[in-house]
Amino acid sequence: MGDVISTHLDEGKREMITARTAQVMREFGRVYKQQYAVALFNSVRFDIEGAAGPQSQLLHRKDPLEDRSIFSGSLFQYLEETRKWRNRFVFVANTYNICLYESKMAHERGLHTKSTINCAGYKALTSMEEYLEVVNASLPGVKGKVGSGPLLKCATEFPLILWHPYARHHYFCVLTEKEQQKWHAVLQDCVRHSNNGLLEECRVQTPAFTDAVRLYRQAQGHYGTWEMMCGAPPQILANLVMETLHPELRSLIGPRLKGKMQQKQRNWMLISEVVYKQVLTQTQAQYKALVQACEVDTPRLDAALRTDMDQIITSKEHVSNKIRALVLPKAEQLLRSSVQPYISSILESLMEPISRGFSEVRDVFFKELVEFSRNTLNGEGEAKLGEHMEKISMLAFHPVKMQCCYEKVEQLNLEGLQQRFDVFSPSVFVQRAQILMREQMDNAVYTFEQLLCQILEAQDQGGEGLCKTIERCQDRVLKKYDYDSSTVRKKFFREALLQIIIPYMLKQLAPSCYPELPRFQELIFADFSQFILVKNVFEEVVLQSVSKDIMMAVKEAAVQRKHNLYRDSMILSNSDPNLHLLGNNPSVDWASQFGGGHDEPEGLLREGGGNSRKRRQVVSMIQLDEMGPLAYESCLEVPGVDQIPEEGEIEEEGEVKHKEPQPSVEPKxxxxxxxxxxxxxxxxxxxxxxxxxxxxxxxxxxxxxxxxxxxxxxxxxxxxxxxxxxxxxxxxxxxxxxxxxxxxxxxxxxxxxxxxxxxxxxxxxxxxxxxxxxxxxxxxxxxxxxxxxxxxxxxxxxxxxxxxxxxxxxxxxxxxxxxxxxxxxxxxxxxxxxxxxxxxxxxxxxxxxxxxxxxxxxxxxxxxxxxxxxxxxxxxxxxxxxxxxxxxxxxxxxxxxx
Incomplete structure (x- = not known):
């Protein structure tokens, strides 16, 4: 491996990679500083004017995964260094990072991990055919057939592969199809959460970063949605560098790779991994310095904004009117000819799978509560109340139970519209919808918990009384879920339509409008120029031109019964003010207050780093579902693989022979x-x-x-x-x-x-x-x-x-x-x-x-x-x-x- 790296990544190429990364970060840093001032202006203006949308009917939990872990269990992992399969204990904490340990005992003792995987930008695959297809696309000119010999031989017929276009690939396998399905759901949830890494609570940094990335890519000629806009900001910046650097290195190094087809692919993946690590290390340091510089300048900017807010707003309106007079006629003509005929078809393609997904969330929540009521009516009463509610409280974060909901949204298909409107992949919308579905499920569960706990603390009820109480709380929460899910879906549809249409219109209008924009900069006072950018005003004008048509299309869809949407006039304010008084209460600890938590469950696992505090596990270990726990799961024998001998196979050959199945045995x-x-x-x-x-x-x-x-x-x-x-x-x-x-x-x-x-x-x-x-x-x-x-x-x-x-x-x-x-x-x-x-x-x-x-x-x-x-x-x-x-x-x- 070292020879391959030293041969194809010599000192000259490494310096070139460093220089290219620094160049991208300088250009991005200039745009980011501009957008940071604009985002700060919008945030302060929002605080002063106090504009807000419809209020949520359901309660929102602040920290749903406190003292929780997602999943843990044993997998077989393929080690690239030794080309062997080894058993590993996997622990998924509430951060959704995948931690790999030598054994379960090593995890419980707080020893260091063998490796930690951040799943941002990855894809979870379940077959070697899928994997080989994406690998072949990563290195044009070197094609591989499915039957001509894979890159590696899987120890079982149930593989799990984490694929990344630039970073290291991770190979796992399990023994049964059921385990594969459960692990695949967990890995997908890790990817989904990691791709949604930007916090919406950061009302300055997050919009400044996203707008800076979008404007930088538009300057490079990329206007459509970007699939690699995932992970933390340093990871996104590394992906931004690799977007142009990776094809250049591939054309430079690819023809010089030697060996068979599989060896060329392995070498290229190894080179790509080393380059990505180098770029990521550099972007992390430079982005941190960029953020610190902006934060140092924040007090000065904030003081200037609050002093001259009225003059800044007036100046911005004046410039907007001038730009609107130039852009609006061209935008309306483009809208009538190339956008309006497609709005209804785009909306229909979005609404059908998204509505099915939210409806499935409602059904799963309802079924869980019906099962809860049935158990209560069968005589268990409050004896098992804590145990059942412990499971329901984490329903939204149970990847396996939520998988049926997520699968409905994965049927989203924008084929035919992607090329016209430069939509790279529908996965951007799919993952965003799945995150919203999980949030709505957790809000519904948390609201039900607070209502039920309030009633149980106020009065002591028996079996039938408790069952009726559960049903009343259930009906109350489901009505609120219908309202909230309708509001969330309509907002999602509007944002999705804007993400599809606005880049297309900007790309069409840029050749005729961009040359005219610099002259409008003269209309802005020098003191206000850092808060008012002509290019941002131009995009706002284009957005306003199409927003009216998008709003009308969504309202017309809300009238149709099949989408289960409500009119906006039906959700004016909070319809249950007494309920929101419970929103400040902490999450209910059902195990301690209502029983069911006296015995320490098998799923309680220590957090990495030697912390003695234990976490409750959201998803039970695979072995605990229908069978007893694995007594020696850290010592599972790896299935033998031809041509990939395990360590000690030669010495243990004599011991293996007597374990082979006998063809026939005569009874003694x-x-x-x-x-x-x-x-x-x-x-x-x-x-x-x-x-x-x-x-x-x-x-x-x-x-x-x-x-x-x-x-x-x-x-x-x-x-x-x-x-x-x-x-x-x-x-x-x-x-x-x-x-x-x-x-x-x-x-x-x-x-x-x-x-x-x-x-x-x-x-x-x-x-x-x-x-x-x-x-x-x-x-x-x-x-x-x-x-x-x-x-x-x-x-x-x-x-x-x-x-x-x-x-x-x-x-x-x-x-x-x-x-x-x-x-x-x-x-x-x-x-x-x-x-x-x-x-x-x-x-x-x-x-x-x-x-x-x-x-x-x-x-x-x-x-x-x-x-x-x-x-x-x-x-x-x-x-x-x-x-x-x-x-x-x-x-x-x-x-x-x-």
Missing amino acids: ASKGPETEHRMIAEPQTPTEPLGSPKSPDSVGEIRFLINPVVEMVAPSSQTEAVQSNGTGLKMEQLTLEQGEEVALITTVVEEVHRKSPHRKSTTQEMVRQLVETGSQERAKAAIVEEEGQAAITKIKKQDLGVRGTECAVDTDAELDPSLADSSLLRHDDSGFQSPTNEALDEAQPIMGALQRKDTVADSAELLVALEQKNTALSNDSETGENFTAKTAEYDTEIVSDI
Whole structure:
């Protein structure tokens, strides 16, 4: 790796990268200082005039994730340095940064992380095909096919990849599809939150930064939306530098890369990562210095603004009228010909998926409260109130539960409009809508919490009373959610239309209007020139020209029922002033006030850095949903990958060999003087498809999936009965082939005359053949041919229903009841046994069960069958003995018993 970097990124290129970054930061810094003064003017004017929009009906939580973490669990991570897969413990704090630890114990002890991932600008992918597609696009001229060999071999078939156009890529994988879906939801939530990094509360720095980035890109000829406007300001500035620097380096270094296709792609990604780190380090330092310089000058600017605010506003209006006279005729002509015909179609493309997403948020909130009411009505009452409300309180930040809402918005499609209006990608609007959906969900949950807590503190109610209280609070909150979601959506539609239309109009008007703008600067006093910029006034005029049409389009859409929007006149002021008195209350700690939090849950994990305080986890660990916790999750074995040997594979080769699945195993037997106990396990075809395995609970279960081992022990009561006859039991282990499961385990006790080793070995072979083929007639012939008189005696006793000759495993402890009840129909070891079941009152002959499911063999038919057997066995070819005389006495016993 070092050779590649030193070869293609020599000292000259590094100096060129530093110089290019410094140049971009100087130009951006000049624009930022101008926009900082303008943003400060707008902020002070807003404070003085006090203009405000419709007031929210729902309460807003100040710090929803206080003392919370999002998710934690174990993943397999691919390490670029060693090209090996290693198990890592992943912890996602409330900052949405992904922290990777060596093990869970290392995290709990507060040790340093192996690495930390800030997900701003990343995309979460779930297949190598998607990943290879974006990788091929990053290096033109070096194409790769899906089947020609990937960049890396995934340890499992469920990968998770974090892709960034400039930074390092991160590769993970999990064992099951369910884990992949949950982790993908978590990673997407981390990306979504990180991309929304600019705080709206900063009413000066945030608009100054966004306007400066937009104006700088417009000066470079880029007018449309920008997908890489994500993350913290230094990251956005690094993306701004890489937007022009990356293609230049690619054309310079790409043709000089050597090796195969995959090697060229790896080398280019490595070079891109090093360049991005260098640029990011430089932008962080220079942006920090820029902000500090502006903050030092803020008191002087603020004093000048508050002293001359009236004169500044008057001067700005005068200049605006002059510019409006120049721009408005051209803007209106462009609006009528190229914009108005498309406003309704753009709005329809936006409104349908966004409205479905907000409607899904309402449905998820409603379903959670209905489930809460049902649990309360079933008798739990306040005993489980704290536990249920703890889950509901974090509903908005549960990536898995909110995924169905986010997926509705991801269906947004602006195809056909993107090229015309220079919309790079709809992901900008998708992620913004998803953030608003999460905010509205949290506002609804927080309002419900405050209302319910107020009522519970005022009066003590039982089960039905509590259920009615929950329903009243639920209806009250849902009405407020309908109003707020309508207001938020209309605001979002207006902003989205402006983000699509205004850049297009500015691009069309710039050639004819920009040359005329400098002469308007002379109309502004020198003292006010830093607060009034001609280019900003020009954009405001263009915005005003199109705002009226956008407002009318949104109002017309609000009348349509399908979008579930309300007219603005219906939301004039707060309709519930008493409710907003609760807005100053802190979040309710349901676990401590109403129970359910006395026992420390498994999800409580320490924050990194050795802090002893613990956090409640929003999303439970994957292992806690439907299975017990992983006992040794930090020591999970990485699945083997061809051509990527793990450390120590060569030394442990001898140990691995004996763990391989055996093709077939012959059942062993522990024999007494006159009896033999055979442990027989019947493999069952898996009922679930092999393509959807379940996640194992521990290392032992992972190994069991590779080499299934079944331990069988007879019940204690039957064990004592057998031992009283002088026989012994022995615990056996059977290794099944991969994919097989045990359906039924039986212990067969039968009398075997000790004649010769040959007879014993052939008996074992007969049992094995019997298990494999399951043929009744062949089993009869084999037993008669091998066992002689002892086999005939056993046939008569078992056909008479002699009980106690076979003992079954306790179905309550070992097997599913449905398997135990159907075992008589499916499990036929020999064709002549009469298996008994402790759950049945009477023994049923196995031959009758095979022929008729719900009938019992007739006594006359049984007698005829025995006579036919005696005739067939009258002459034995192997021994030459006549068995007719020996079996005559048993015929008399059969007739008398029947």
